[in-house]
Amino acid sequence: MDTLVFVIISICIFFGWYYNKYRERMAIVAKLPGPYRWPFVGNAALFIWKSPPEMINIITEIHRQFPRITCLMLGPQPEILISDPKLAEVVLGSQKLIDKSDEYSFISDWLATGLLTATGKKWFQRRKVITPAFHFKILDQFVEIFDKQSAVFVENLAKSKGQPLDVFQPITLCALDIICETAMGVQIQAQINSDSVYVQAVKEISGLLSKRIFTFYLRNDFIFNLTPLKRRQDKLLKILHGFTDEVIVSRRAELMNDKKQDSSSNHDQDDIGVKKKMAFLDILLQSTIEGKPLTNMDIREEVDTFMFEGHDTTSSGIAFCLYNLAKYPDVQKKAYEEVRHVIGDDLDTPVTIKLLNDLNYLEMVIKETLRLYPSVPMYGRKMQENIDMNGFIIPKGSNIGISPYFMARDPTLWENPFEFIPERFESDNQYHPYLNVPFSAGPRNCIGQKFAMLEMKSTISKVLRNFELSVAPGYEPILVAELILRPDNGVMLILNKRK
Ligand code: HEM
Numbered sequence: 001m002d003t004l005v006f007v008i009i010s011i012c013i014f015f016g017w018y019y020n021k022y023r024e025r026m027a028i029v030a031k032l033p034g035p036y037r038w039p040f041v042g043n044a045a046l047f048i049w050k051s052p053p054e055m056i057n058i059i060t061e062i063h064r065q066f067p068r069i070t071c072l073m074l075g076p077q078p079e080i081l082i083s084d085p086k087l088a089e090v091v092l093g094s095q096k097l098i099d100k101s102d103e104y105s106f107i108s109d110w111l112a113t114g115l116l117t118a119t120g121k122k123w124f125q126r127r128k129v130i131t132p133a134f135h136f137k138i139l140d141q142f143v144e145i146f147d148k149q150s151a152v153f154v155e156n157l158a159k160s161k162g163q164p165l166d167v168f169q170p171i172t173l174c175a176l177d178i179i180c181e182t183a184m185g186v187q188i189q190a191q192i193n194s195d196s197v198y199v200q201a202v203k204e205i206s207g208l209l210s211k212r213i214f215t216f217y218l219r220n221d222f223i224f225n226l227t228p229l230k231r232r233q234d235k236l237l238k239i240l241h242g243f244t245d246e247v248i249v250s251r252r253a254e255l256m257n258d259k260k261q262d263s264s265s266n267h268d269q270d271d272i273g274v275k276k277k278m279a280f281l282d283i284l285l286q287s288t289i290e291g292k293p294l295t296n297m298d299i300r301e302e303v304d305t306f307m308f309e310g311h312d313t314t315s316s317g318i319a320f321c322l323y324n325l326a327k328y329p330d331v332q333k334k335a336y337e338e339v340r341h342v343i344g345d346d347l348d349t350p351v352t353i354k355l356l357n358d359l360n361y362l363e364m365v366i367k368e369t370l371r372l373y374p375s376v377p378m379y380g381r382k383m384q385e386n387i388d389m390n391g392f393i394i395p396k397g398s399n400i401g402i403s404p405y406f407m408a409r410d411p412t413l414w415e416n417p418f419e420f421i422p423e424r425f426e427s428d429n430q431y432h433p434y435l436n437v438p439f440s441a442g443p444r445n446c447i448g449q450k451f452a453m454l455e456m457k458s459t460i461s462k463v464l465r466n467f468e469l470s471v472a473p474g475y476e477p478i479l480v481a482e483l484i485l486r487p488d489n490g491v492m493l494i495l496n497k498r499k
Contacts, residue, residue: 022076028386028395029078032071035062042073048216052480053488055214059481063406069392074216077102078398081378083406085413085432090389091381091400092434092442098123101380101399103213107308107483110205110237112297114305115447125289127447130302133283134447139454140353141277142182146458147351149177152191153459154466157495164472166490169194171318171459175311176202178455183306184247185279201239206312208233210482244300244307251281252296280306306448312484313375314452318459319491320373321366323477324420325460326469326493331422335362339461347465356457362464364422366456370438372420377405377481379440404437405481467495 018040029037037043046058059081062070068084082088091097099119108117115126132138153174157167176190176199190199208229212218224230284299294302325332338361343349378401385396394400409417413435414424439446446452463469472492480488 018076025076025078025395025397028393029071029073032078032080032392032394033066033069034071034073035065037073040075042075042077044074044216046072047074052210052214052482053478056479056481060406063403067406067410067412069389071398078395080394080398080400081403081406082400083403083410085407085434087389087392088402088407088437088441089432089434090387091402092437092440092444095443097381097383097387098444099382099384101382101401103380103399106209106212106219109233110209110240111305111308112301114301116305116309123444126302127443129284129287129289129294130280130447133280134451136353138278138283139451142451143351143353143356143454143458145181145277146178146455147462149174149181149191150459150462152177154462156191157463157467158497160495162494162496164475164492164494167322167493167495168315168319168487168490171322171491172203172311172315173199174459175315175318175455178314179307179310181279182451183280183303183310184244185251185277185281186247197239198243201236201243202307202311205233205236205240206308206483208236210484214482240304240307241300244303245296248281248285248296248299248303251279252285255282255285309446310448310451312486314455316373316375316484316486317366317370317452317456319487320477320485321369321456321460322463322469322493323471323487323491324369324372325365325464326471328420329470331365331420332464332469335365336464338362339464343461343465351458351461353454356454356461359457359461361422362457362461363453364425366453366460367425367436368420368422371404371408371424371436372418373479373485374404374408374438375484376438376440377485378403402437402440405485407435407437463495466498468498470494470496 035043035046038045047055050058062072063081063083068082069087070081072079072081082091100117104117111117113119113122115123115130118126153170156170156173157165170191173190173194177188180186180188180190188196188198190196193199212224212229212233218224218227218229281299281303284294284302287294325335338359342358343351343355380402381400383394383396383398383400387394407413411417434441439449439452470493472494475489475492477487477491478489480486
């Protein structure tokens with residue numbers, strides 16, 4: 001009897017506490033569109049035990065019923081999905097609403113608080129220091145790396161000899177080679193030795209982090225720490241952080257050494273007088289914030305951020321672009337003719353930044369690909385206070401997810417949204433500036449977008465110069481929207497060598 005009274009009193013105290021704590025939030029949330037929210041659990045039950053492809057279907061259905069803005073509750077936590085350009089503008093255009101949503105804290109185990117996850121003064125200072133690393137002159141010297149790695153990539157593709165091939169894996173390895181050499185100045189040769197421990201760790205960690213974010217119960221630290229995944233994550237992070245630390249220490253030592261050398265020698269040139277390339281890491285090593293150089297830990301978080309943001313995103317973009325070129329032969333023909341016209345027929349002609357910039361039609365094809373298949377299907381912000389979003393009041397503590405994926409598929413926002421029409425982008429000005437935002441927009445937009453566009457143009461144009469593409473019989477991509485949008489079943493293409 002005593003136990004029963006104790007249980008009833010405890011439940012009453014819990015309800016009282018819960019009601020008091022979330023009363024205001026619940027009253028605000030009640031006015032937001034969205035599916036029925038059960039007391040206490042909200043909509044959490046919808047997502048438990050669901051596979052990633054099932055999740056995208058569930059959210060697509062909710063979005064169909066409640067387009068533009070939907071509020072889901074994961075327990076007491078509001079998760080607000082936005083797919084309306086005017087609402088997106090309120091958030092993305094703001095200098096104040098720059099805090100990232102709770103999901104990013106899981107990525108921070110790897111990236112700490114680098115540019116992607118940082119906020120406030122730290123983010124502002126880092127953005128200022130890192131912006132020059134994406135200057136035209138720096139990107140110009142990276143094009144040679146893009147070209148060199150794209151050549152290895154097409155050599156690997158040629159091994160398929162006209163048989164169906166999943167191109168996703170070779171694309172990822174090529175993107176990894178490119179980002180390692182440009183971010184750290186290190187050639188890991190992932191395309192030649194895909195068994196490298198570091199390469200395997202980079203590939204595995206993204207999957208593990210996604211699994212944690214999208215598996216409801218694994219979001220809880222206590223539960224996660226009890227699982228074998230936590231031990232695996234610790235092991236992977238040791239490899240990843242250890243590798244970056246080693247590279248930073250050795251580059252710093254090289255730089256000091258260079259400085260000590262006779263002032264008459266040219267630090268920017270190697271032993272045989274060839275101009276040395278500056279990796280992002282070198283730029284960070286030479287940067288200062290408030291007069292102080294960045295520490296190894298400061299640099300590690302930024303280099304790791306480049307590694308994370310700079311390879312899965314471009315892999316997804318290249319893969320879906322090759323798929324679309326294969327699926328739409330007329331688009332492929334037009335893109336190929338442009339590549340021949342701009343670069344010429346000689347397969348050995350190296351590309352330059354000028355040539356890549358002249359590939360205007362290919363750029364439209366990439367833009368249309370990223371519209372329908374945005375590499376980052378959703379990005380998030382955390383509201384630190386109640387905000388009025390064009391008449392919708394969003395309560396403090398909400399996570400907001402802005403979805404370029406759903407914006408691109410809304411027939412009230414685009415004419416024939418599911419049709420692949422690169423010509424939509426002949427003039428960018430005809431659309432709302434926050435309608436097509438695969439690279440986000442506003443102060444926290446993607447700092448690497450020019451880099452990404454050049455890399456994608458370099459690899460895709462190289463493939464077009466070498467092969468005619470078609471889709472393998474029966475293949476249709478099954479989309480999975482985790483941190484990155486990817487095809488769950490790879491990208492099966494047939495590549496026939498051009499005569
Ligand atoms: C197709 C390729 C890419 C796409 C679609 C893409 C997309 C995005 C998006 C949507 C964001 C905003 C994320 C958010 O608000 O949470 C972002 C941020 C960022 N991206 Fe990219 N990205 C791509 C390639 C790259 C590359 C190649 C790099 C680096 C070499 C890079 C570095 C970054 C960084 C550092 C941020 C954080 C910027 C900040 O918060 O100030 N991205 N990217």
